[in-house]
Each structure stands twice: as structure tokens, then as C-alpha cells.
Amino acid sequence: MSKSIMIIGAGPGIGQAVARRFGREGWSVVLTGRTAALAADLEAGGITAHVVPADATDPAALRAAVARAEALTGGLTAIHFNAGVVRNQDLFSMTDDEIVGDLAIDVAAGFNTIRAVTGLFGSRGGTILVTGGGLGRHPSTDWAVLGAGKAALRNLVQGLAGPLAAQDIRIRIATPVAPNSAEASGAADVFWMLAADPHAPWETVFRAA
16 A cells, blocks of 8 residues: 655655655655645656645634545555744744744644644544644744644644554654754654654654754
8 A cells, every 4th residue: 555644744854755765665744834846846857746735824714624644645654744923033022923823833732733733644543744843942032933733733742642652543743953953864863763663752853953
């Protein structure tokens, strides 16, 4: 049976590296995010890539995109939530709209992705991958909202790891060391390990060499 992964927040960096890594293993890839150039790049490399546009802050659109990806692939094997607003700014210099908008992507979109795909996987099982961040473990006032978002995602993944395992759904989070880590290919290898190894821990901290 062919395998497939949907990447929410596919774009330069980790999203692109994960798409290439899983594609090299023969998986088809579904991209949601800044995808035009990325899809062409994957196809040129012989990787089957589909593009499914969606507004990650719209729960209904997100569920529809996940359902579309399921139909395109004949059944998703994994989903990777990689969306986030990388804003180097302290809490008090941000506007009200910036705070609400960032949290809608960093937190609410992640929570809704997990809800949508858990319902999709049902009793057949699958893997949910989440891009975390060192800020979720080590707060910084200079990355206030991004850090809070990563901490919220980490908290949810940790809380769901046990209950979802009972449904044969593995939920995993990888924590790059920095918010703008250039070590995308190394992080992609970690995500591959989390998806391929059924005994992988719920969280892995990626450390650049």
C-alpha cells in the first residue's frame, strides 16, 4: 500500500525538507502553504506532489483540505503541522490584531489540524507530526507569542500521546533548537524517524551538530 503525508504550512525550510525526505522514501506528498515552487521542485525530483490550498485559520476549510488530501492519496498515512508565524517581537510592542492573528495560526490551527486528522484516522491508525521549537521549552521575551504557541502545542501533544496511542494513532513533536534553524534537512531526518519508528518517543529535541 502506498504511503502519503500532508504538510500543513509547507514552504522553505523544514516543510520543504520534510517533503523531500518522505518523497525520497516513496511517499506521495500533499502540500498546503507556500507551495507553487515547492511542488514543481518535488515533481522535478520524481516525487508525487499534490497541492491543496486552505486557510489554516478557518477550521471548516482545514477539515475540507484534510478530506481532500485523503481522497487524492487514497488514504493519508501521516500529517505534519508545520504552520507558524515566526515573529521576533516582544509582547508589548505587538498590536492586538498581531497577537490574535499569530495565535490563530500558531495554536488554534494546530489544535484544529490534530482534531481533524484524529477523526480521519479513526480506527485505522496513523501518525501526526508537529513542529515544535526550543521556545516551547525555554521562553524568551523577544519571541513572546511564538514561544507561547510552541509551548501550547507541546503541552497538547504530551497530553494526547498516551490516549491516542490506544487508538493506534501516534502523535509526535520534534523541537528544533532555534526559531530560524538552518538545519532543515537534519530536522527532516528527525521527523522521518518519528514517523518510521513505532517505538519513537512522543518528543524529540533536534540539536544542530
